[in-house]
Amino acid sequence: MKIRLLVPAVGISVISLFISLFLLGHFEIYAQRERVVGPYVKQTASVTKVVSTRSSTFARAAAENARLRGSLTWAFGGKTQTGWAIYVPLISHTIGTDAAPESDEFALALSNWQGDSGILPSGILDAETLAAFTKHWQSRRLGRSGLISSDSLRSAPIGEFFDPTRAPDLLRLDRETYAAYQKMVAAAVRDLGQELKVTKTGELAPDEKFFRIVSAYRSPEYQAALRRREPNAGRAALAKHSPHSTGHALDIYVGGEPVRTLDSNRLIQVQTPAYKWLVKNAHRFGFYPYFYEPWHWEYVPGK
Ligand SMILES: [Zn+2]
Numbered sequence: 001m002k003i004r005l006l007v008p009a010v011g012i013s014v015i016s017l018f019i020s021l022f023l024l025g026h027f028e029i030y031a032q033r034e035r036v037v038g039p040y041v042k043q044t045a046s047v048t049k050v051v052s053t054r055s056s057t058f059a060r061a062a063a064e065n066a067r068l069r070g071s072l073t074w075a076f077g078g079k080t081q082t083g084w085a086i087y088v089p090l091i092s093h094t095i096g097t098d099a100a101p102e103s104d105e106f107a108l109a110l111s112n113w114q115g116d117s118g119i120l121p122s123g124i125l126d127a128e129t130l131a132a133f134t135k136h137w138q139s140r141r142l143g144r145s146g147l148i149s150s151d152s153l154r155s156a157p158i159g160e161f162f163d164p165t166r167a168p169d170l171l172r173l174d175r176e177t178y179a180a181y182q183k184m185v186a187a188a189v190r191d192l193g194q195e196l197k198v199t200k201t202g203e204l205a206p207d208e209k210f211f212r213i214v215s216a217y218r219s220p221e222y223q224a225a226l227r228r229r230e231p232n233a234g235r236a237a238l239a240k241h242s243p244h245s246t247g248h249a250l251d252i253y254v255g256g257e258p259v260r261t262l263d264s265n266r267l268i269q270v271q272t273p274a275y276k277w278l279v280k281n282a283h284r285f286g287f288y289p290y291f292y293e294p295w296h297w298e299y300v301p302g303k
Pocket of ligand 1: 215244249250251295296297
């Protein structure tokens with residue numbers, strides 16, 4: 001009888017010990033934050049211990065991030081997705097670090113963001129954290145805004161487009177969006193001059209493809225025709241109510257195949273200087289990304 005009681009008791013004790021150790025690690029993260037934020041916290045002998053536990057906590061998180069970056073399974077757009085390597089530039093910008101995703105520093109920055117977002121600040125980029133990122137990014141998009149009136153549309157010169165043979169009725173976009181786009185590209189040319197082909201007067205050279213418009217305003221009729229042409233493109237690829245029908249959405253050339261969602265293509269795109277520059281700077285001009293499509297940017301001033 002005694003032995004029968006003893007076995008579960010030992011089991012519960014072991015489990016409690018593990019839970020305590022786990023919680024201790026996290027409370028010590030909070031404790032460390034308190035120390036940074038609060039002016040009245042005394043420095044004590046326990047600081048050394050807290051710091052060492054903390055850094056080992058983030059070393060573990062960093063190792064876990066190195067693994068999950070290429071292997072985390074999650075769902076989006078009706079498809080199973082693998083890993084989050086494609087989103088590293090966006091994630092890094094969101095949490096405010098340039099550190100590599102497998103570093104302790106990245107895990108620390110992530111844990112701060114998690115804490116601010118009401119998630120357990122583990123420093124580990126798991127499915128819950130990724131869902132919080134996508135929710136945050138999606139919240140800054142156009143949303144279900146209505147169709148644009150044709151008074152607000154204008155045509156941009158064909159030279160601004162990726163495809164020099166694009167049909168004349170596909171060169172339209174919202175006036176303000178176009179003005180903001182032009183300012184943004186001028187800034188990109190100033191910042192990335194050496195990475196881009198630039199004219200003597202400081203504009204994108206005619207044969208430079210980066211930052212050119214791949215697609216702008218799409219009428220509902222044109223969108224329907226696109227969907228008919230690619231019936232199996234899936235929800236994430238070709239939406240029924242496209243943000244392009246607002247005239248405020250632009251597909252911008254950032255490398256690779258212009259608008260292909262294949263992981264290998266998007267991995268190429270997110271490593272180009274053009275994409276990385278947009279991630280860091282587009283918001284200054286009112287543009288916010290659709291995280292899943294590195295080329296898709298929406299003009300949502302004031303978000
Ligand atoms: Zn688009």
